[in-house]
Amino acid sequence: MPGISMTVNGKPVSGEVEGRTLLVQFLREDLGLTGTHVGCDTSQCGACTVLVNGESVKACTMLAATADGAQVRTIEGEAKGGAMSVVQAAFQEHHGLQCGFCTPGMVMSITDLLRVNAEPSEAQVREWLKGNICRCTGYHNIVKAALAAAAELRAQPVAAE
Amino acid sequence: MTKITGIGASSKRREDKRFLTGKGRYVDDMNRPGQAHVHFLRSDMAHGRIVSLDVSAAEAAPGVIKVFTAKDFEGVGGIPCGWLITDRHGQPMKEPKHPILAEGKVRHVGDPIVAVVAETRAQAKDAAELVELELEELPAAIDMRAAVAGGPQVHDEAPDNLCYDWDFPAESKDAVDEAIRNAHHVTVLELRNNRLVANPMEPRAALGEYDDADDMHTLWTTSQNPHVIRLLMGAFVLGLPEHKLRVVAPDVGGGFGSKIYHYAEEAFVTFAAKVVNRPVKWTSDRAEAFMSDAHGRDHVCKVELAMDAEGHFLALRSTTLANMGAYLSTFAPCIPTWLHGTLLAGNYKTPLIFTNVRAVFTNTVPVDAYRGAGRPEATYLIERVVDKAAREIGMDPAELRRRNFITQFPYQTPVAVEYDSGDYNATLDKVLQVADRAGFEARRAESAARGKLRGFGLAHYIEACGIAPSSLVGALGARAGLYEAATVRVNPTGSVSVFTGSHSHGQGHETTFAQVVADRLGIEEGAVDIVHGDTSKVPFGMGTYGSRSLAVGGSAIVKSVDKIVAKAKKIAAHLLEASEADIAFEDGKFSVSGTDRSVAWAEVCLAAYVPHNYPLDAIEPGLEETSFYDPANFTYPSGAYVCEVEVDPDTGKVQVMSFAAADDFGNVVNPMIVEGQVHGGLAQGIGQALMEGCVYDESGQLLTASYMDYAMPLARDLPSFTVDNSACTPCTHNPLGVKGCGEAGAIGSPPALVNAVLDALSPYGIAHLDMPLTPSKVWEAIDAARPAAAAE
Structure with missing residues (x-):
């Protein structure tokens, strides 16, 4: 089995995987990062969305071996020092989640949206979320949370990354 | 004034942090x-x-x-x-x-x-x-009509694939038949309630x-x-x-039932x-x-509504084929019967009602309750035939509804259930206001100028929730009681652990139930912890479905809290050397009426566990109570929904332009959570009406077995919603006055949307289309109707 190594949430990790092992399986089963969820098997639902080298990726569409050497961010890495990220906090404030299952993917996807578009319209948020399915919220409050997070981030002083 | 804590406050959900940080603990995570x-x-x-x-x-x-x-x-x-x-x-x-x-x-x-x-x-x-x-x-039995007409046998012991052939109320049949024969006008509609997959x-x-x-x-x-x-x-x-x-x-x-x-x-x-x-x-x-996973809906129905010359409803008769699938799932047989037939009065004082339901085995996945369970099917049937009737007799659909609304409560329907409360005119007034009915014609003209057909659709709903009085459901065939259990354990320092038989899978019980307990005890919400979902911790439970958690599970919690307060008053009376009758409990403090002497909640709790100065001859130490609450009646949430759509006549595509809901859920504990429940229900109902459908081919192959083939509503398919629950009449028979909000959105929205599309298509004389209203279906109907419309 090939050995792979990557950086996940800032920490170097390595493991041995079968060629067919998906990135989401490696995260969940080998690293125990079970916040990334699997909700379908055809890459539609987006519950497994993570950031790979900064861009949102469905971790069920990528082989773990393909992510060898990559920088990966999962939902577990979003809160810093016990404080939730702006996007996470906006989800709580605006009741953008119910059962919580699609939520990690939603948060990661919207985090990426706000990276590429700091001031999205409601229509742009709805269009961006075409790869993330939620069955609980009707998206109403997810959209609200995304727009509120965008406004909050725009109001923040620019932080040195 | 907006409440910031307790009952009526939009408290932020305490469960969110674990879900938002990847610390949720689902079965597959273990x-x-x-x-x-x-x-x-x-x-x-x-x-x-x-x-x-x-x-x-x-x-x-x-x-x-x-x-x-x-x-x-x-x-x-x-x-x-x-x-x-x-x-x-x-x-x-x-x-x-x-x-x-x-x-x-x-x-x-x-x-x-x-x-x-x-x-x-x-x-x-x-x-x-x-x-x-x-x-x-x-050979496979797939189509229900063929299955009951000598189709292939799914089970040897069920001839013609009939699970049962049910009449309700059996004694009304002749009177209903006669009323329909003699009526001034009878509106007839054949329709299908499409098969869905819950898809949590x-x-x-x-x-x-x-x-x-x-x-x-x-x-x-x-x-x-x-x-x-x-x-x-x-x-x-x-x-x-x-x-x-x-x-x-x-x-x-x-879960959504599945x-x-x-x-x-x-x-x-x-x-x-x-x-x-x-x-x-x-x-x-x-x-x-x-x-x-058990599928949902899948009814084939015929409904007839008889009216007099003024549009008063005289009788309603329906016949339904209900798909059971290949085997009977846990609650399957009661969905098309007791959760459907008993709702056929809807919001109306139709005096005579009769239904026949035949449940059919087919070579498909078992079918059982899905969000609403029987009540969406009843509501769709009623609200479609009422809308069609209004069109046929040339009356405004809102006026026809008003003319037939039940206005006196309690109201005994001719289909067994007794509604305790409601105000259907109030929810109708509210929804027409928030949906800006007055401005619709201008919006229709604006759409027309862009080559689009705009439609306005209205639907009402009533549902029977909070299932249910055990003696009643026992008489109707349930093999279980449908009460709920709760233990409230007050810890020595005054914090509270609540063990509930309800189960939260998105509803936010950990927050809502804590609000209820904190409010009743006058303590901080943060001092209350909710435990659920484990048979080794919770005494018993019938669980969460049928919008029952707050109405039944919450009532069990309240019963236990009341017992706690009663016992704590005895302890307080002892500590204050006063008569128990003189002890008042308010804002987390026990005081002697008419004096300034009082003892705090935490002191009483500690005394219960350190009973040095304690009425041991009269009561036991400790402060923990268990209750089983068996409701006296169902609860009856109701509401009025308005949908506005735009149809593109060139493509058949339906765009939902706006959706407004006015619901009566009785008292509301957490408005934020309640509105969220409605949003989710609306999305599922809009999904049913526009996109979703579980399809088998003739050989029984499941053609929709992935998200590539089964259309789940996405964010871009839906509008933001307008949700109002100010037209509220409290439930009269549970201690919180609550009715339940989990299913309403999915019950009321399909007929509102279909009525809107048919309103948009009225220039073409299209009287009915079955869900889902996909672009191809709508376009084909328009295309078939074009010569007729052009000739007029």
């Missing part, structure tokens, strides 16, 4: 030491006879621990059904065995035949490919473990009601007593864990979910 994995080999044929089955190659495959077939389950019961329907001839429904693994025949695509337990999931899957299985394909985002999962030292079985499962699973599986399938079987439903990622039922996979992992003496885990993939 792994037990020594765990093995199971993969089910399922039928790819709708109906077939097992000619031969050889598992020896699979047994020899790498990592395989054991391969199970039906032979391993000799002496084990089938999956039971929880509700008995007695048909119009007084005979019990047909109830064929539903085996854990197929016995001799397969009856739907997805029917499990072989279970391979292996070291890893991949090894189990690989080994399943080595099973040598020969199936002889048999978390696929089902089950993990069984056996501890031979204590002879203890544990099942972690994605369930809405762990105690019900323990009861059904323990008593009817595996023969395990309650004290040797623990069922845990931890964080569960949505996680109520006891499923074969749960019994399998529990059984197999003892056989192989290893924990055994199963996680469904999505394709497997489509072919093994």
Whole structure:
């Protein structure tokens, strides 16, 4: 089995995987990062969305071996020092989640949206979320949370990354 | 003033942090030491006879621990059904065995035949490919009309595939027939309530473990009601007593009804864990979910509404074919009967009602409750025929509804239930206001200028929730009571742990229930903890479905809190050396009326556990109470919904432009959560009306078994919603005055949307279209109607 190594949430990790092992399986089963969820098997639902080298990726569409050497961010890495990220906090404030299952993917996807578009319209948020399915919220409050997070981030002083 | 804590406050959800930071704990997140994995080999044929089955190659495959077939389950019961329907001839429904693994025949695509337990999931899957299985394909019963007219037999013991043939109310038949014969006008409508798949985002999962030292079985499962699973599986399938079987439903990622039922996979992992003496885990993939989770709806109906010359409803008659699928799921038989027939009065004082329901076995996945369960089917049927009637007699649909509204409460319907409260004119007024009915014609003209057809659709709904008085449902065939249980444990320092039989899988009970308890005790919400979902912790429970958690589960909690307060008053009276009758409890303080003497909540709690100065001759130490609450009646949420759509006549595409809801949920504990429940229900109802549909081909192949083929509503398919619940009439028979809000959105929205589309299409004279209103269906209807419209 090939050995792979990557950086996940800032920490170097390595493991041995079968060629067919998906990135989401490696995260969940080998690293125990079970916040990334699997909700379908055809890459539609987006519950497994993570950031790979900064861009949102469905971790069920990528082989773990393909992510060898990559920088990966999962939902577990979003809160810093016990404080939730702006996007996470906006989800709580605006009741953008119910059962919580699609939520990690939603948060990661919207985090990426706000990276590429700091001031999205409601229509742009709805269009961006075409790869993330939620069955609980009707998206109403997810959209609200995304727009509120965008406004909050725009109001923040620019932080040195 | 907006409340910031307790009942009526939009408290932020305490469960959110764990879900938002990846710390939710769902069944598939759990792994037990020594765990093995199971993969089910399922039928790819709708109906077939097992000619031969050889598992020896699979047994020899790498990592395989054991391969199970039906032979391993000799002496084990089938999956039971929880509700008995007695048909119009007084005979019990047909109830064929539903085996854990197929016995001799397969009856739907997805029917499990072989279970391979292996070291890893991949090894189990690989080994399943080595099973040598020969199936002889048999003709399949798929279409319900054909199935009851001499179609292929799904079960030998159910001739014409009839599970039951049910009349309700049987004694009304002749009077209804006569009223319809003699009426001034009768509106007739044939319609179909499309088959749906619930699709909670978390696929089902089950993990069984056996501890031979204590002879203890544990099942972690994605369930809405762990105690019900323990009861059904323990008593009817595996023969395990309650004290040797623990069922845990931890964080569960949505249910919408599909996680109520006891499923074969749960019994399998529990059984197999003892056989192989290893924990055994199963996680469904999505394709497997489509072919093994119980489906919803799937009714074929004819309805007739009789009116006098002024548009007063005289009688309603309906006939329904209801799909049961291949086997009876846990609640399946009661959905088209007691949860559907009893709602056929809707919001109207129709004096005479009669329905006939025939439940049909087909070679499809079992069908059971899905968000609303019977009530969406009843509401759709009523609200479509009322709208069609308004069009036929040339009356405004809102006016026709008003003319027939029930306005006096309590109201005894002709279909058994008695509505306790409501104000249907108030919700109608409210929805027409928030939807800006007055501005619609201008919007219609604006759409027309862009070449679009705009439509305005209205629907009302009533639902019977908070299921239900046990004596009533027992008389109607339920094989269980439908109360709820709760223990309230006050800890020595005054914090409170609540153990509820309700289960939260997205509803936010940990927050809402804490608000209720904190409010009643006058303490901080943060001092209250809610425990649910584990039969080893919670005394008992009937679980969460039918919008019952707050109305029934919350009432059980309130009962326990009331007992706590009564006992605490005795302790306070002792500490204050006053008469118990003089003790008042307010804002977390016990005081002697008319004096400034008082003792704080925490002091009383401590005295209960450190009873040095305590009335030990009169009461016991400790402060913990358990209650079982059995409701006196159903609750009856109601509301009015308005949908506005734009139809593109060139493509048939329907765009939902706005959706407004005015609901009467009785008192509301957490408005933020209630509105969220409505949003989600609306999305599912809009999904049903516009996009979703579970499709089988003639041979019984499931054509919609993935998200590539089954259209789930996406963010871009939906508008933002306008939700109002200010037109509120409190429930009269539970202590919180609450009615339930979980299903309303999914019940009221399909007819509102379909009525809107048909309003938009009225220039073409299109009187009805069946859901889902896909672009091709709408375009074909427009195309077929064009010559007629052009000729006018």
